Amino acid sequence: MPWHIRPYQPGDFAALYSLDQACFPPGIAYTKTGLRYFLKLDGAQCLVAEEGKHTVGFLLAEENHPLAHIITLDVAESHRRHGVGSALVKEMETNLAARDVRAILLETAINNEAAVAFWKRHGYRIEAVLKRYYLGRLDAYEMRKVLPGADAPGGPGPKPKEN
Ligand SMILES: CC(C)(COP(=O)(O)OP(=O)(O)OC[C@H]1O[C@@H](n2cnc3c(N)ncnc32)[C@H](O)[C@@H]1OP(=O)(O)O)[C@@H](O)C(=O)NCCC(=O)NCCS
Numbered sequence: 001m002p003w004h005i006r007p008y009q010p011g012d013f014a015a016l017y018s019l020d021q022a023c024f025p026p027g028i029a030y031t032k033t034g035l036r037y038f039l040k041l042d043g044a045q046c047l048v049a050e051e052g053k054h055t056v057g058f059l060l061a062e063e064n065h066p067l068a069h070i071i072t073l074d075v076a077e078s079h080r081r082h083g084v085g086s087a088l089v090k091e092m093e094t095n096l097a098a099r100d101v102r103a104i105l106l107e108t109a110i111n112n113e114a115a116v117a118f119w120k121r122h123g124y125r126i127e128a129v130l131k132r133y134y135l136g137r138l139d140a141y142e143m144r145k146v147l148p149g150a151d152a153p154g155g156p157g158p159k160p161k162e163n
Helices: 010-023 032-039 084-098 113-121
Strands: 003-007 044-051 054-064 067-075 103-109 125-134 138-146
Touching: 003 084, 010 032, 010 044, 010 054, 010 067, 032 044, 032 054, 044 084, 054 084, 067 084, 084 113, 103 113, 103 125
Parallel strands: 067 103
Antiparallel strands: 003 044, 044 054, 054 067, 103 138, 125 138
């Protein structure tokens, strides 16, 4: 495996911002301010996938015990379908479970077929359709995974991605 996963460092910011701009359409990709805000949250957890000096993916989540919320998962187009996203999710789930997080929530646009397939493959289930969640016109699925060994807790997660 030529890439490896490590915790976020402040020097990664520019690369993460560029990758997010490349991964999402205008209006759904984060502004610099938005990305900085989420990275600085008290419960922010961010993992970076790196190949040499190149950032090829990252996963940003917020822990809000006993829940966590995936804010974004971004994999460079050149590195998709090589297990980068899966490795990031598995490591984040392991870290969160070790901190006694019971369930993980996320939102994804219902027309993002790759993401919906990816999350289903990782055991995330559709909980609800959030009408006009993105850009005031694009519906999203709210998805949830109860981590092994946990009962299903309730409660909504914070809202990711600025509209
Ligand atoms: C969704 C995304 C993170 C997946 O990352 P990835 O590193 O390519 O995913 P993996 O290689 O770990 O894929 C694991 C499995 O997910 C499913 N999957 C991933 N991409 C898929 C696609 N385009 N179509 C169908 N299934 C897909 C498959 O089951 C895949 O297993 P397989 O390759 O053995 O068939 C990536 O496509 C991405 O960054 N997209 C743009 C940003 C985005 O939409 N992020 C999610 C926002 S919620």
